[in-house]
Amino acid sequence: MENVIYTLHDFMLRTESLTYILIVAALCGFIFFWRFLSERDDGRDHLGADRPGGHHR
Amino acid sequence: MPDRKIVIQKPALTPFNVVAGIIVAVGLIITVIRFTQGLRATTNLSDYNPWGIWIGFDLLVGVALAAGGYVTSAACYIFGLKRFHSAVRPAILTGFLGYALVVLALHYDVGRPWRLPYPFIVQQGTTSLLFEVAACVALYLTVLFIEFTPAALEWLGLKRARSIVAKLTLVLTIFGVVLSTLHQSSLGALFLIAPSKLHPLWYSPYLALYFFVSSIIAGLSMVIFEGSLAHKHFHDKMDAEHLREADGVALGFAKAASWVLAGYFIIKVIGIAQTNAWNYLGSGYGLWFLVEMLGFVLLPCYFYAIGAREKNLKIIRRTAAWTVLGIVVNRFNVGMIAFNYHLPSSERYFPHWMEIGISVFVVTIGILAYKFIVTHMPILYAHPDYDAH
Amino acid sequence: MSISRRRFLGWLSAAGAGTTLGRSAHAAGGTHFTGYPDSLGVLFDATRCIGCRKCEEACNKVNELPAPQKPFSDLAVLEGRRRTDAKTYTVVNRYENVPGAKGPLYRKIQCNHCLEPACASACFVRAFAKNSNGAVTYDESVCVGCRYCMIACPFEIPTYEYDKAFTPRIMKCTFCHPRLLKGQLPGCVEICPAEALTFGKRRNLLKIARERIELFPGRYLDHIYGETEMGGTAWLTISGVPFRELGMREDLGTTPAPELTKGALSVVPVVASMWPVLLTGVYAISQRREKIAREEQAAAVAEAVAKAQAEAKAKHTEAMAKAEKDKKAAIDREVKKALDEAAKAKAQESAAAAAADKKPS
Numbered sequence: 001m002e003n004v005i006y007t008l009h010d011f012m013l014r015t016e017s018l019t020y021i022l023i024v025a026a027l028c029g030f031i032f033f034w035r036f037l038s039e040r041d042d043g044r045d046h047l048g049a050d051r052p053g054g055h056h057r
Numbered sequence: 058m059p060d061r062k063i064v065i066q067k068p069a070l071t072p073f074n075v076v077a078g079i080i081v082a083v084g085l086i087i088t089v090i091r092f093t094q095g096l097r098a099t100t101n102l103s104d105y106n107p108w109g110i111w112i113g114f115d116l117l118v119g120v121a122l123a124a125g126g127y128v129t130s131a132a133c134y135i136f137g138l139k140r141f142h143s144a145v146r147p148a149i150l151t152g153f154l155g156y157a158l159v160v161l162a163l164h165y166d167v168g169r170p171w172r173l174p175y176p177f178i179v180q181q182g183t184t185s186l187l188f189e190v191a192a193c194v195a196l197y198l199t200v201l202f203i204e205f206t207p208a209a210l211e212w213l214g215l216k217r218a219r220s221i222v223a224k225l226t227l228v229l230t231i232f233g234v235v236l237s238t239l240h241q242s243s244l245g246a247l248f249l250i251a252p253s254k255l256h257p258l259w260y261s262p263y264l265a266l267y268f269f270v271s272s273i274i275a276g277l278s279m280v281i282f283e284g285s286l287a288h289k290h291f292h293d294k295m296d297a298e299h300l301r302e303a304d305g306v307a308l309g310f311a312k313a314a315s316w317v318l319a320g321y322f323i324i325k326v327i328g329i330a331q332t333n334a335w336n337y338l339g340s341g342y343g344l345w346f347l348v349e350m351l352g353f354v355l356l357p358c359y360f361y362a363i364g365a366r367e368k369n370l371k372i373i374r375r376t377a378a379w380t381v382l383g384i385v386v387n388r389f390n391v392g393m394i395a396f397n398y399h400l401p402s403s404e405r406y407f408p409h410w411m412e413i414g415i416s417v418f419v420v421t422i423g424i425l426a427y428k429f430i431v432t433h434m435p436i437l438y439a440h441p442d443y444d445a446h
Numbered sequence: 447m448s449i450s451r452r453r454f455l456g457w458l459s460a461a462g463a464g465t466t467l468g469r470s471a472h473a474a475g476g477t478h479f480t481g482y483p484d485s486l487g488v489l490f491d492a493t494r495c496i497g498c499r500k501c502e503e504a505c506n507k508v509n510e511l512p513a514p515q516k517p518f519s520d521l522a523v524l525e526g527r528r529r530t531d532a533k534t535y536t537v538v539n540r541y542e543n544v545p546g547a548k549g550p551l552y553r554k555i556q557c558n559h560c561l562e563p564a565c566a567s568a569c570f571v572r573a574f575a576k577n578s579n580g581a582v583t584y585d586e587s588v589c590v591g592c593r594y595c596m597i598a599c600p601f602e603i604p605t606y607e608y609d610k611a612f613t614p615r616i617m618k619c620t621f622c623h624p625r626l627l628k629g630q631l632p633g634c635v636e637i638c639p640a641e642a643l644t645f646g647k648r649r650n651l652l653k654i655a656r657e658r659i660e661l662f663p664g665r666y667l668d669h670i671y672g673e674t675e676m677g678g679t680a681w682l683t684i685s686g687v688p689f690r691e692l693g694m695r696e697d698l699g700t701t702p703a704p705e706l707t708k709g710a711l712s713v714v715p716v717v718a719s720m721w722p723v724l725l726t727g728v729y730a731i732s733q734r735r736e737k738i739a740r741e742e743q744a745a746a747v748a749e750a751v752a753k754a755q756a757e758a759k760a761k762h763t764e765a766m767a768k769a770e771k772d773k774k775a776a777i778d779r780e781v782k783k784a785l786d787e788a789a790k791a792k793a794q795e796s797a798a799a800a801a802a803d804k805k806p807s
């Protein structure tokens with residue numbers, strides 16, 4: 001009885017909780033992965049890093 | 058450029074100050090009643106009508122009208138439309154104030170406001186769309202606060218902190234768009250759970266999409282509307298860049314708003330087709346629905362287009378105000394007018410004057426805060442010591 | 447599930463426990479759920495109810511609710527239409543002049559203890575729990591008072607203590623959960639003198655209801671309200687007149703409440719993960735375009751400079767050549783002039799010599 005999910009509500013409670021954790025992890029992961037991806041670029045595209053001369057009007 | 062030294066002014070007895078003072082005083086009195094006597098004493102809420110204008114206006118309309126922040130910063134920083142740069146700061150400011158006031162108003166509405174952090178720290182009701190709204194609003198308020206800080210930090214002269222925040226611009230902008238997409242749409246999705254209570258013309262599986270798309274319209278229109286108000290009252294605070302770009306912002310945003318309104322109209326019609334709600338169009342609610350669709354969607358769509366084609370700022374500004382009103386109408390419809398449509402009129406909700414009082418009070422606080430900030434901080438002009446970010 | 451255990455379910459345990467799914471047919475594939483198999487329920491038979499309000503009284507007593515303004519014996523309150531409120535978990539309403547009915551009809555209202563409760567699905571602090579015995583219970587210790595559960599409930603059951611400034615609660619029928627745990631009957635069921643309320647396992651109640659309908663086809667409509675409404679409810683109703691005549695909505699549909707929000711909820715992770723990808727892409731493209739524009743501009747400037755330089759150089763060489771030519775011409779001219787002069791001088795000389803030759807002779 002303990003391990004079986006009987007209601008859709010319970011089921012969604014579990015899947016949604018996991019989903020929210022995954023979303024947070026994904027968003028953090030994205031930042032690092034994008035930095036990794038653009039690290040070797042000419043310094044204009046990576047987040048949070050110096051953008052000499054870039055990003056001006 | 059305004060002087061940054063604090064000038065001590067005598068509070069002048071202008072009509073604006075007198076009216077604002079009265080509203081604030083009344084608001085404070087109602088606040089005391091609300092928090093000592095409870096909701097019964099200050100609202101017309103009932104067991105049939107658990108949500109009134111503190112949700113229908115302060116939350117639904119407030120959040121929609123504060124969408125200018127994410128729309129403008131996305132246009133400028135993500136889509137690279139740098140000619141809108143001078144519009145970003147004012148839009149972020151109104152966004153931030155808007156959300157701060159939404160959260161303030163929620164403290165009046167919920168029964169035990171001190172428990173507002175409970176969904177995050179005590180128990181997570183992850184199946185609830187309200188959970189999603191709460192999480193996104195809380196996070197987005199934080200994002201807007203950080204996005205707004207450069208202006209405050211420049212005002213305070215904290216260069217180092219300001220340059221750190223400036224570097225985060227892109228991350229914050231993207232995060233802001235994600236959060237806004239989510240909670241703007243989820244505010245509509247809140248009503249998905251009550252198909253038996255919301256009139257079929259407004260209930261649609263597309264509710265979330267409707268709320269999201271109309272929030273873009275609201276954001277664009279608010280930037281134009283607010284820009285025209287700011288021009289009237291804070292012209293002296295604007296620098297050359299702002300003044301040079303302002304007309305371009307209005308024209309560009311009008312064109313965008315017209316285009317989005319066209320798309321919005323189409324998906325609304327398709328929504329009716331999907332739920333096969335055509336036969337309701339003949340009823341009283343149907344008439345009101347047509348007023349909303351034709352008067353507040355199609356009409357502004359057309360006038361924005363004319364304004365953008367003929368470069369007529371007067372038409373654009375009036376249309377913006379009208380569209381903002383249209384957003385209010387739409388949110389009122391979903392939240393109150395078409396909600397509980399099945400109940401006899403004796404059970405229907407009409408706001409208590411104190412509820413209206415608090416809503417007016419909250420808006421007034423917003424205007425006062427806006428006024429203080431634009432007269433003191435570099436919002437409508439770029440600070441001479443700093444680069445744009 | 448006890449309250450303490452439910453509280454214990456934090457983020458991780460709530461999510462992690464999901465890994466145990468799929469062990470039984472009930473959760474196969476995680477798509478179809480039929481509710482707790484041993485769920486209890488109550489069958490309300492509208493043809494038996496006599497409108498005595500005894501259940502209201504018993505409910506008031508066992509739940510220790512405040513005494514009403516008018517005593518329960520006063521049947522005059524049946525004149526008006528009432529609903530549950532913060533001091534009343536259940537009410538009985540009278541419906542008169544119902545077509546096809548001989549006398550007035552009555553219906554008891556209380557929480558239907560849905561199999562998939564909309565209130566629980568809507569609550570953002572999980573204040574509601576669907577217990578394995580069928581009862582939907584509420585935990586006031588976490589409730590924020592947003593009243594979204596009241597918006598969500600299709601039967602308009604939850605009520606709010608609007609009068610209280612500091613400790614307002616949601617109030618609704620608990621299925622007498624504490625009594626059930628002790629093995630007692632719900633207060634209202636226990637007292638009903640007309641046996642309008644039948645308590646038992648929900649699946650047995652469905653059988654009983656069907657039997658009654660079959661045995662007395664003239665007395666009942668062939669529908670068990672609550673069997674499928676909103677995904678099914680633990681409390682069921684059978685009646686001899688259409689349910690709308692008893693103030694019950696017939697347009698609720700069979701979709702359980704969580705299903706209504708599932709679609710919107712499932713879009714959330716998609717937006718949260720694909721928006722950053724798309725937006726960063728758009729950003730990178732706009733940056734790139736800007737960079738290319740910058741580079742093109744720079745290239746154009748360089749080209750213009752080079753062209754100007756080349757032109758200048760060409761002009762210079764030309765000028766030089768011209769100067770050279772001029773110089774050469776000048777020299778030529780000078781030389782020619784000198785030669786001419788020399789020739790002239792020579793001629794003069796020879797002429798003079800000739801003259802001199804003539805003179806001395």
Ligand code: SF4
Nearest residue numbers: 557558560564565599
């Ligand atoms: S009837 Fe309403 S309050 Fe009762 S369980 Fe169902 S949704 Fe919840």
Ligand code: SF4
Nearest residue numbers: 569589590592593595
């Ligand atoms: S009012 Fe309380 S129980 Fe109802 S949804 Fe809000 S937090 Fe949950």
Ligand code: SF4
Nearest residue numbers: 505619621622632634
């Ligand atoms: S089950 Fe208990 S709480 Fe519910 S109506 Fe009957 S007596 Fe009242």
